[in-house]
Amino acid sequence: MKAIIVEPTPPDYPLRWAEVAAPTPQDGEVLVDVYATAVNRADLAQRTGHYPPPPGAPEILGLELSGVISQLTPGVRGWQVGDRVCALLSGGGYAEQAVVPQGLLMPIPKGWSLVQAAAMPEVFFTAFLNLFSEARLEPGETVLIHGGASGVGTAAIQLARQAGCRVLATAGSAAKVAACYRLGAELVVNYREADFGEVIAEQVSGVDVVLDMVGSGYLARNIKLLNTGGRLIFIATLGGSRAEIDIRELMRKRLLLKGSTLRARPLAEKIALKEAFMARCWPAIESGEVAPVIDRVRPITEAEAAHALLQRNETIGKVVLEIKTL
Numbered sequence: 385m386k387a388i389i390v391e392p393t394p395p396d397y398p399l400r401w402a403e404v405a406a407p408t409p410q411d412g413e414v415l416v417d418v419y420a421t422a423v424n425r426a427d428l429a430q431r432t433g434h435y436p437p438p439p440g441a442p443e444i445l446g447l448e449l450s451g452v453i454s455q456l457t458p459g460v461r462g463w464q465v466g467d468r469v470c471a472l473l474s475g476g477g478y479a480e481q482a483v484v485p486q487g488l489l490m491p492i493p494k495g496w497s498l499v500q501a502a503a504m505p506e507v508f509f510t511a512f513l514n515l516f517s518e519a520r521l522e523p524g525e526t527v528l529i530h531g532g533a534s535g536v537g538t539a540a541i542q543l544a545r546q547a548g549c550r551v552l553a554t555a556g557s558a559a560k561v562a563a564c565y566r567l568g569a570e571l572v573v574n575y576r577e578a579d580f581g582e583v584i585a586e587q588v589s590g591v592d593v594v595l596d597m598v599g600s601g602y603l604a605r606n607i608k609l610l611n612t613g614g615r616l617i618f619i620a621t622l623g624g625s626r627a628e629i630d631i632r633e634l635m636r637k638r639l640l641l642k643g644s645t646l647r648a649r650p651l652a653e654k655i656a657l658k659e660a661f662m663a664r665c666w667p668a669i670e671s672g673e674v675a676p677v678i679d680r681v682r683p684i685t686e687a688e689a690a691h692a693l694l695q696r697n698e699t700i701g702k703v704v705l706e707i708k709t710l
């Protein structure tokens with residue numbers, strides 16, 4: 385089969401669509417002909433050696449796929465060759481074939497294309513996990529989502545709105561701000577033009593949850609904005625990972641600060657997450673109330689250019705890489 389391989393040549397680590405050995409499914413896994421995958425920020429870090437795959441995960445990039453099952457193994461129940469599926473992966477999506485444990489398989493939502501389905505697993509699972517399991521976001525609460533126009537941000541805004549929460553967001557351009565409003569945010573701050581801490585403090589009495597991917601420079605303002613009992617969840621450190629905290633503020637407001645990653649979790653946790661996600665979100669997904677925001681679709685052979693778009697922070701939502709068409 386063909387897959388994207390990373391040439392080990394710094395500083396660019398070029399991507400090349402090349403012949404590699406096809407993966408072999410173990411018992412309880414299926415082989416999928418991949419039709420589409422999507423780019424995640426983590427792929428950029430893995431490519432340059434800054435985010436190695438967890439033990440046992442494929443070296444090939446790609447944290448999600450959509451496609452058609454081409455081979456079963458004896459322990460697989462309830463799935464057939466020819467079924468159209470999508471799935472979260474621990475790696476291997478930038479390829480013509482990938483192996484998926486049966487517990488991670490999801491059907492293609494009714495009415496969705498394979499392209500749409502490939503854009504869903506990683507960012508929707510991340511948003512769902514962090515908003516509802518880690519932060520315990522409740523209906524009626526107010527959540528601040530940084531990077532509102534990112535893949536994760538666009539999923540998080542929709543899930544939080546759908547759960548009956550007030551959503552605030554930050555983003556770095558007028559087009560991104562507009563996209564966040566379209567998705568249902570009620571206040572969006574362009575952090576390049578105004579201090580989000582000041583604007584939000586002027587217009588809102590406080591926030592219950594912050595979903596943060598920026599880190600260092602945002603920490604003091606995030607803590608200041610949080611209400612008593614507030615929760616701050618870190619999912620990335622795009623703006624730096626070190627900062628100082630006045631512990632007394634945490635004590636006074638009884639704040640919870642928590643970091644979280646999805647990829648390194650054991651398979652059983654990911655399967656439980658998929659089941660919780662499907663139980664709660666599938667009706668909204670199939671009704672079209674919630675859907676991935678797709679910035680553009682590119683052939684897999686243009687993975688290099690697709691990475692550059694994310695690197696330059698030019699995208700709103702997801703970039704899908706098409707490998708095969710129906």
Ligand SMILES: NC(=O)c1ccc[n+]([C@@H]2O[C@H](COP(=O)([O-])OP(=O)(O)OC[C@H]3O[C@@H](n4cnc5c(N)ncnc54)[C@H](OP(=O)(O)O)[C@@H]3O)[C@@H](O)[C@H]2O)c1
Binds near residue numbers: 532534647699
């Ligand atoms: N912990 C986990 O389990 C987990 C899972 C998935 C993703 N993530 C992380 O979550 C983040 C979002 O992922 P994604 O794939 O959705 O990314 P993405 O679509 O590439 O979007 C990231 C956005 O972050 C903003 N940004 C970048 N650098 C920034 C900075 N220094 N300060 C403020 N904003 C900055 C940019 O938007 P603006 O133009 O608005 O600045 C950029 O478009 C990534 O860092 C990713 O690694 C974590």
